[in-house]
Amino acid sequence: MNGQHARIARLQSIISSDPRLVRLVRSKTRDQDLREVGVSGRRVFEHVLGRMLREAGAVADCRLHATGAGLMSVRPYWHYFWANAQAGWVGKTVLEVATERFKPPRPREFYAYALASGLLTVNGQIARADTVIAAGDQMATVAHRHEPVVSGAGVSVLAQDESVVVVNKPAGLPVHPVGRYRYNCMTHALKEAGLPAVRPVNRLDRLTSGVMVFPLTEEAARRLGMALRDGRVRKEYIARVRGQFSERPVLCTAPLLLVHRQLGLTIVHDEGKLCATAFVRIAYDARTDTTLVLCRPFTGRTHQIRVHLFHLGHPIPNDPYYAHPAWTEHNPPTSTPTPPAIDTSDNVHTDSLPPNLALPTLDAPDDAWAPIRAAVARAKLDITAAHADDAAAAPPTHSPPPLTITIAGQPTCPSCLRPLPHAPTPDQLRIYLHALRYTTPDGVYEAPLPDWAVLEK
Numbered sequence: 001m002n003g004q005h006a007r008i009a010r011l012q013s014i015i016s017s018d019p020r021l022v023r024l025v026r027s028k029t030r031d032q033d034l035r036e037v038g039v040s041g042r043r044v045f046e047h048v049l050g051r052m053l054r055e056a057g058a059v060a061d062c063r064l065h066a067t068g069a070g071l072m073s074v075r076p077y078w079h080y081f082w083a084n085a086q087a088g089w090v091g092k093t094v095l096e097v098a099t100e101r102f103k104p105p106r107p108r109e110f111y112a113y114a115l116a117s118g119l120l121t122v123n124g125q126i127a128r129a130d131t132v133i134a135a136g137d138q139m140a141t142v143a144h145r146h147e148p149v150v151s152g153a154g155v156s157v158l159a160q161d162e163s164v165v166v167v168n169k170p171a172g173l174p175v176h177p178v179g180r181y182r183y184n185c186m187t188h189a190l191k192e193a194g195l196p197a198v199r200p201v202n203r204l205d206r207l208t209s210g211v212m213v214f215p216l217t218e219e220a221a222r223r224l225g226m227a228l229r230d231g232r233v234r235k236e237y238i239a240r241v242r243g244q245f246s247e248r249p250v251l252c253t254a255p256l257l258l259v260h261r262q263l264g265l266t267i268v269h270d271e272g273k274l275c276a277t278a279f280v281r282i283a284y285d286a287r288t289d290t291t292l293v294l295c296r297p298f299t300g301r302t303h304q305i306r307v308h309l310f311h312l313g314h315p316i317p318n319d320p321y322y323a324h325p326a327w328t329e330h331n332p333p334t335s336t337p338t339p340p341a342i343d344t345s346d347n348v349h350t351d352s353l354p355p356n357l358a359l360p361t362l363d364a365p366d367d368a369w370a371p372i373r374a375a376v377a378r379a380k381l382d383i384t385a386a387h388a389d390d391a392a393a394a395p396p397t398h399s400p401p402p403l404t405i406t407i408a409g410q411p412t413c414p415s416c417l418r419p420l421p422h423a424p425t426p427d428q429l430r431i432y433l434h435a436l437r438y439t440t441p442d443g444v445y446e447a448p449l450p451d452w453a454v455l456e457k
Helices: 003-016 019-029 041-055 094-101 108-117 186-192 218-229 304-311 366-386
Strands: 065-068 071-073 077-084 138-145 156-160 164-169 209-215 234-242 250-252 256-260 265-268 277-285 290-297 433-440 443-446
Touching: 003 019, 003 256, 019 265, 041 108, 041 138, 041 366, 077 366, 094 108, 094 138, 108 366, 138 366, 156 443, 164 186, 209 218, 209 443, 234 304, 256 304, 265 304, 277 304, 290 304
Parallel strands: 209 433
Antiparallel strands: 065 071, 077 138, 156 164, 164 209, 234 290, 234 433, 250 277, 256 265, 277 290, 433 443
8 A cells, every 4th residue: 555545544544433523524525316316327328418419519608697695606517527546446447436436426327328428538548337447547527517606795806016916805715726616716706807817825715704915926926925935924813713712812733634635624633734823812792602813823724723713612603614513413313314305207308319319228339339429529629618718608598308306305407417406695605714914024914804703792
């Protein structure tokens, strides 16, 4: 076992040894599962492939649109992406990896057809379902991407000159493309606002608000980056925490270990990295039993302030990770969850492929698959080209009726059948943590206080 495999195994062992961590991770990674739906994988694949072939040529609409209730998002789009083999994939067949790891979960038969059609490839080649994944392999496929909605509060510019732009980042907006976010992020929002291209050298958590300094030039980025690495930037945050915080200043030096990279989940652990955060009480509100605290991190670990506050017994009350009920649930329910509601009525349509194409059976010879594979290859090129510019174009509207399935009361996307989640409220896209002030060698930058930081008298 190499070093990377050993480290991943160790982190998995740390998570599995703590039932609270297991419950928390499961609650944050559970997807509605199309494998639970009473429709065949072939039928699902045929519908999704037909919609993709019809919509692949539309130029991606990369603009952020208001979705109501203080939220915004880019419209769903087809996306060609690839992933290098992770340590946990090595030694498994490509069909096993796709069925177990790809999102949203699909029936096993769906991925068998994806492999046969060339929609899912290994190292750029058509692969058999029993192909075993090796270290260094690359899997590529096309998916209908639904970026999570983000805050529609907008980005306000606090200061700008020829070298930097200083903004007040709203809570609920990632700083840059990451994970499920490509266009629903701050750098794209700044671009849409007509600001020059920025060069991020640090970031705030998606749920955190406050001041951010974006260099506009290579020299400014180098200078600010070096100041951050050398500890010459004084960062001050304000948080609202649960309970009555100590009236005396507190310095927390508990080491932090990132145990789940996808979630950013971090815990206090002896194997973690050294870090330090100073806390000073500002005011206590007896009515809500919360305290405003000034926080000064001396290092920049993932979720550092949030985890240190949790470690001190004063978590941020609306933190979805470190104030999660999983930390206090000693007797989790053991009953089997109710299966999702399923509608497999006559509304199910299977004629969504273009009229000149027919889906062969999985055991059909290669020449029978040639027309489908050629159409898929063209669609991949079209999808790649669709994101070359930020021009907007609506997707075709002449598609056949969608395959309609209700899963746990949720409608599905008519293009990809992904169950559409309930939209969050703006309050669910923020936590009570705000970057108040950054003092750099080039200046002091401060953001206004958020509404939750003003205590009623």
